[in-house]
Amino acid sequence: MRKFINEPRQVARETLEGFLAVYGDRFTQVPGSLAVAKRIPADKVAIVSGGGSGHEPVWLEYIGPGFADAVCQGDIFAAPAPRSIVRAAKAVERGRGILFVYGNYSGDRLNFDLAAEELQAEGHEVLTVRVADDVAAAPPERANDRRGIAGGFFVSKIAGAASEVGLDLKSVQELATLAADRTRSMGVASAGGTIPGTEEPTFVLPDGKMEIGMGMHGEAGVRRADMATADETVDQMVRLIMGDRSLSPDEKACVLVNGLGATTRAELLIIARRTARVLDQAGIRIHDLQVGDFATSQEMHGFSISVFGLTPELQKLYDAPGRTSFFSGANRH
Amino acid sequence: MRKFINEPRQVARETLEGFLAVYGDRFTQVPGSLAVAKRIPADKVAIVSGGGSGHEPVWLEYIGPGFADAVCQGDIFAAPAPRSIVRAAKAVERGRGILFVYGNYSGDRLNFDLAAEELQAEGHEVLTVRVADDVAAAPPERANDRRGIAGGFFVSKIAGAASEVGLDLKSVQELATLAADRTRSMGVASAGGTIPGTEEPTFVLPDGKMEIGMGMHGEAGVRRADMATADETVDQMVRLIMGDRSLSPDEKACVLVNGLGATTRAELLIIARRTARVLDQAGIRIHDLQVGDFATSQEMHGFSISVFGLTPELQKLYDAPGRTSFFSGANRH
Amino acid sequence: MDRMTADDVRSMMIAVADRIIASEQLLTKADRDIGDGDHGLGMTRGFTAVRELLLENTYDDVQSVLAGVGDTLITSMGGASGVVFGLLFRAGAQGLLPSDVLTVPIAADHFERSTREISRRGGATIGDKTMLDALHPAVESLRRSSEAGDTLAYAFRGAAIAAGEGTDRSKDLVARFGKAMTLGERSLGFPDAGAVSTTIIFTAMAEWITANNEHPTTSAQGEV
Amino acid sequence: MDRMTADDVRSMMIAVADRIIASEQLLTKADRDIGDGDHGLGMTRGFTAVRELLLENTYDDVQSVLAGVGDTLITSMGGASGVVFGLLFRAGAQGLLPSDVLTVPIAADHFERSTREISRRGGATIGDKTMLDALHPAVESLRRSSEAGDTLAYAFRGAAIAAGEGTDRSKDLVARFGKAMTLGERSLGFPDAGAVSTTIIFTAMAEWITANNEHPTTSAQGEV
């Protein structure tokens, strides 16, 4: 064991306690679940997110003004159980309905769907937006099978902002769905992380190799390739992203360069530099460029690039105030 | 090579270009050096920081409103050369003098001192504050030999805030020195990082061992020990920190739990949870608790804890507005 | 043995729980090969809770035991397998009239209904390299045994064997579902982790029934 | 050879630069053992710049060559060794009257003054496990050679040997300075990386002088 943890099975719970030790002034734990809710949620559509833990700040820290109202963690890499989700949702529901925002994984779908049915049976309105931004996960004609990775940030930002301005559930869902539809991501990794309590990394790559299209749990991508330079790797990824959904000439984009855990800040900045450059060269106007660990996979060594094509309405929502522990506003305008 | 970089020798330069690609609206490169300056520095004492790169966000990203006015990077783990420092300082000096804030390492001292002499020879006023917060580096009677680690964050925050309110050079230096004197840190690590371009990690620990008191370049600490739980490790570190400088009963503290690179956010939150708990139990009032990668050593796996004892004046400065790419204000009050 | 009491089912499920818990490493490894490596942790978490539940409660009807097991798995596990294995025990019990014994026809009905619900909710069918590739043949075997009037021991042994064979066949399937999906060809040669769990569950049930076949309590309480 | 022209010194320093650049791995390893592992990178960076400088320029006096080398190191390297090795070449040249030849007494003066300045600025003295543990004995050897009237080749060979011995002795020192400081006892057995560099520098100088001892150009230009 080389991780600084206590009992491996308590990692998710203690992580949440740590989050509250730091941000407890703003948030409160939902009793009987690994969920956190805003202290005083306003009279608005309740945004509830969640998923397996081990991807911090996803989803635990996607809460805050202009972001989720409650977040619900599962155990490491395991979707939360329906009962926890129901409790989290009820803690913030104020009669305007509930929007679930989560990543498109079998486990999350199964659990959130059960929770939705339970809530609906009790008379709550529930709608769902699933993030499926990973272009490496399936071809365009099977886009519904794609998994959700770091691009969920943009969907959360839009859902939170839309709810904050007082829109109704249907409209918030539509805007968040629009954001999800206009977001594409792609990951790459050269070394895996380890689930606390297990001794071996989730995957092992031969020395000098990288997996292009790596998922956030170490799931395989489109292909295994020789390790290339950062610039070459970025060029390839941007090509694949833009090949999947090209931006129209008048469309502005928000871009996220996300570290998967052990990637150094220097690498991320070098990657951001190239990403900005190739997009600029392709004539794409970058409205905002975010760089950091927004969605990790333990100490995986790798990164993802997400591109979110704006509409004027989405841009207004993106620029609206919003804050989490890892985000405090746009870097560029 | 498993890092996502281009030419290893260009890492520092390209990192800086990446920083400007993201934050170029706010900052500008200083020609002829790996330095960045605020776009419109106000008429105030100029705070200039710098040091070896490879510790991002240190020092490159310690710039911003309420923080440094210019920062100057050296190559990886190597202090910047005097000429670069001089250029960075001149880019932001506005007749109110220059305060150097940097970590207490032989290389930094030698280079900043040469720079200071050169600036003084040209008629500029220059004073210096060296951060020497690592209690593991030397016993209290040789506190001047201690190296600077993550606690430099507090010194930067205070220096920046003091300069922002318009104090003169001497006063800013005194307050920053006071902050440095009241800050103590301690690091621990279980696996080393790798300098880009070299193939081997800076240090290798036998499996199941950790180094208590690990420095930010992989320098040895007080002792090598068996890997313990997060809670036991925190308890030990807090004991060593408080043994070096205990807080008086009416003193409030700011606390920083810092990741060294590959440490997961979950681990840091678990560590923060315990740190808050033991300090609370010791009757110490935590004014603010920060958690994140504030000072790294490539993808080293480990963390440090820093404790900064406030005075009422320092508290006012700590709470004054201040923002960097990785900090946007206190988490608790 | 043609019928088991609710208490037999309870004892059997404790044995199943023990066996799953003992298989944690194996399941973790299976999920790491082509998934995300948490299956062993999750199943152990779920069946530890099941164990506690069953040790603390008594039951009058079979459906309450199975639904209780299913509910506990759904509530305590999370993950895909929390719902999938929860439904395996819960879905078949819902809407069926409570019965104080478990017979082969009832077992066949239960697991058939569960299978349908898992497919309906999860969207996967046989051949997608999920636990359904073990469950489907097991249920078919139970159905055949039901029609043939086999004993419980014989029926569950057959189901366990069918599950095992299905798991083996899953090695030759390219994953079209879950976290192994994008592996494509690279998922070949590895069985699905949930299928491995399914086989362990049916095997543990078959072994418990076989071992307790002539058990006096069973026969005594079993006389309906 | 009793004297070297400025151009000889220039050629010699190019040879020194080549030697340091070729030693990058060795220096990196030495610094990784008890430091932060960047010494090889830094020295290579510095001496690559020195090489360019010297290949592009001609010099009339020895001090300009040495000061130019030192300035370039200070400007291009950064790190502790940027200043320390920069001062090694620059500090001795500052305040000395320019001379068109290098003799043993001038060399002894130069490096003695450099040593003092390195100590003054860096705060370290002999025994602290820094490059001073190689430099000090080298300078003492040069001073003795100067008093004995030795040839340049003999003097620099002696200095190189003394530097090497000092480097060897540094293995037995507990670091009291720089990044190895906190290693304490654990720094025993490893030489200081900067001392290794110092030895390489003096050895390369000695070898160049020896190899070019009877060089016609040298003697032709050397008649003062």
Ligand SMILES: Nc1ncnc2c1ncn2[C@@H]1O[C@H](COP(=O)(O)OP(=O)(O)O)[C@@H](O)[C@H]1O
């Ligand atoms: N939609 C589905 N239908 C049936 N079984 C599924 C489905 N999704 C996943 N599974 C089963 O769950 C197993 C994975 O369980 P687990 O590792 O706990 O979940 P997760 O994929 O969330 O990590 C798979 O091996 C597969 O057998």
Ligand SMILES: Nc1ncnc2c1ncn2[C@@H]1O[C@H](COP(=O)(O)OP(=O)(O)O)[C@@H](O)[C@H]1O
């Ligand atoms: N104060 C000092 N005085 C003399 N030499 C020093 C001093 N500090 C460091 N050095 C020398 O510099 C060498 C380290 O150089 P380098 O690795 O480039 O610097 P850094 O310590 O900044 O990484 C040490 O091995 C030592 O010989």
Ligand SMILES: [Mg+2]
């Ligand atoms: Mg999982």
Ligand SMILES: [Mg+2]
């Ligand atoms: Mg260094």
Ligand SMILES: [Mg+2]
């Ligand atoms: Mg799994």
Ligand SMILES: [Mg+2]
């Ligand atoms: Mg070094």
